[in-house]
Amino acid sequence: HSIGELDADLIECRACPRLVAWREQVAREKRAAFADQTYWGRPVPGFGPDDARVLILGLAPAAHGANRTSRMFTGDQSGDVLFRALHDVGLANQPVATSADDGMELFGVRMTAPVHCAPPQNKPTVAERDRCAHWLDAELHLLLPTLRSVVVLGAFGWQAGLRSFADLGWAVDRPRPRFTHGARTVIRLDDRELAVFGSYHVSQHNTFTGRLTPQMLRDVLGAAADHAGL
């Protein structure tokens, strides 16, 4: 399997009835502001090179963001904050992402999510996370030859990510390290080490209230890039 083949399989997935119904309902009904656009309305694959050294792990596609544009974090305010920060620290060629064909390029970074379909209220269930985990496991497996750092946005991704690594045989500290902004843990497999960094999620709830500032996000992304030799 290549990442391209994995992505091609992923976008056909219909394993979660509630999410299939929701992603397609949102695409049919659309938001007035996007009434003239064709919504993707399908699982959203990871975005970025298949030899990435840094993986950014979020939560799930947003109904009118990635579920509309087909690209992770693209087309909503959470993504605006993330892409701008990536550009600020030299990991993206442009600061603004608007659509899947906007020319955005990430340098050594791939972004993905533990749940690939947009959930109602941005809240996937535990069963949906578990059903989607094999996609994340497969993506992580394909990235492992080059991967050095993982940046996890939010507690949901932190738990899902550490679980997937444990499934793949990585040694994760016990008790599991707790999620917090600035959390950092190292996981090991044979002679390999990966640094896992925690950041508050780039949701509007965090960025509008100042709980997550652009500088806080840049600091985490910069630390992950440094660790990865980018």
Ligand code: SF4
């Ligand atoms: Fe498939 Fe994951 Fe979407 Fe569920 S959330 S339908 S497992 S891609």
